[in-house]
Amino acid sequence: QVHLVESGGGLVQAGGSLRLSCAASGIIFSPRAMGWYRQAPGKQRELVADITSGISTNYADSVKGRFTISRHNAKNTVYLQMNSLKPEDTAVYYCNLVDGWNHTYWGQGTQVTVSL
Numbered sequence: 001q002v003h004l005v006e007s008g009g010g011l012v013q014a015g016g017s018l019r020l021s022c023a024a025s026g027i028i029f030s031p032r033a034m035g036w037y038r039q040a041p042g043k044q045r046e047l048v049a050d051i052t053s054g055i056s057t058n059y060a061d062s063v064k065g066r067f068t069i070s071r072h073n074a075k076n077t078v079y080l081q082m083n084s085l086k087p088e089d090t091a092v093y094y095c096n097l098v099d100g101w102n103h104t105y106w107g108q109g110t111q112v113t114v115s116l
Contacts (some may be wrong), residue, residue, distance in 0.1 A: 002026040002105045004095045009110030016114070017083045022095030022107055024076040034071055034078040038091035038112075049080060054090030062088075085114045101102065 008020040017025025026040065035058075049059045049069040057069055068081040078095065095107035 002028055002097065002099070004097060004105055004107035006093065006095045006107045006110040009112045011091060011113045011115065012085055013115055014085060014087055016085050017081070018112060020093055020095075020110060021037045021083070022033040022114075024078075024095075024097050024105070028076055028097070028099055031073075031076060031097055032100055032102075033096075033098045034076075035065045035067065035096045036078070037094045037096055038089075039094070039109075040088075040091040043091075048093070051078065052078075060080065082112070085112075087114045087115070087116055090114050 003025050004022055006022045006085045012018055033050050036048040037045050039045040040046050047060055048063055050108045051057045051065055051069045051071045066084045079110045090113050092109040094109045094113050
């Protein structure tokens with residue numbers, strides 16, 4: 001069983017920064033990619049950023065230049081540094097892991113709220 005535990009969410013003013021962390025535990029077969037998704041009220045879950053084990057990254061257009069994803073492979077941990085936050089970044093942020101068998105795992109989510 002694989003468990004993903006997120007931390008670092010909270011309330012911040014527009015223009016501020018937050019850093020999310022996600023630690024994966026359990027028996028993980030050859031983790032291929034880890035990433036962050038978000039879901040705002042009334043909207044579908046969307047990709048924010050992901051990173052492969054080879055450190056290739058992919059970002060949603062809406063966060064390019066403001067968010068940075070990084071990964072510690074040995075610790076099966078992924079981070080999301082979020083700068084210049086905007087009210088439209090308000091959402092529940094979910095950590096995601098895809099293993100070598102293409103199984104997908106999700107964390108419980110952490111709330112990020114950006115106020116004006």
